[in-house]
Amino acid sequence: MTVSTTPLKLFYCYAHEDKTLRDELDNHLSLLKRQSQITSWYDRDILPGAKWEKEIDTQLNTAHIILLLVSASFLASDYCYCIEMTKALERHQAGTACGIHPFL
Known part of the structure; x- marks a missing residue:
C-alpha cells in the first residue's frame, strides 16, 4: 500500500x-x-486585485474534497447553488473529486 x-x-x-x-x-x-493531511481554501483567501470568479473556478476545479455547507442561506444564494454546487456535483459524479454536503 x-x-x-x-x-x-x-x-x-x-x-x-x-x-x-x-x-x-x-x-x-x-x-x-x-x-x-489536508489544506483548505475558501473565498476569503482570494488576494486583493485577483479576479475572484477565476480564482474560485481554479480552486474548485483542483480540489480533492469539496465541502458543500448547505444551509438556507446557501440555497438562497444563486452563486452557491447554481454555480459552485453544480460544478461540485459534476466533479463528484465524474469521480474527479469527493463532494460532501452536510446540512447546517
Missing part, C-alpha cells in the same frame, strides 16, 4: 452568512492541516 505525502485540497463552498460555522469547522480540521 502506498501512502500519499501530498495533502488533499479541501474547498469550502458556503454562504457568507455561515462564515462563523465554516470557521468552527475549519478549527476542527486543524489537526489534519498540522499533520499535512
Whole structure:
C-alpha cells in the first residue's frame, strides 16, 4: 500500500452568512492541516486585485474534497447553488473529486 505525502485540497463552498460555522469547522480540521493531511481554501483567501470568479473556478476545479455547507442561506444564494454546487456535483459524479454536503 502506498501512502500519499501530498495533502488533499479541501474547498469550502458556503454562504457568507455561515462564515462563523465554516470557521468552527475549519478549527476542527486543524489537526489534519498540522499533520499535512489536508489544506483548505475558501473565498476569503482570494488576494486583493485577483479576479475572484477565476480564482474560485481554479480552486474548485483542483480540489480533492469539496465541502458543500448547505444551509438556507446557501440555497438562497444563486452563486452557491447554481454555480459552485453544480460544478461540485459534476466533479463528484465524474469521480474527479469527493463532494460532501452536510446540512447546517
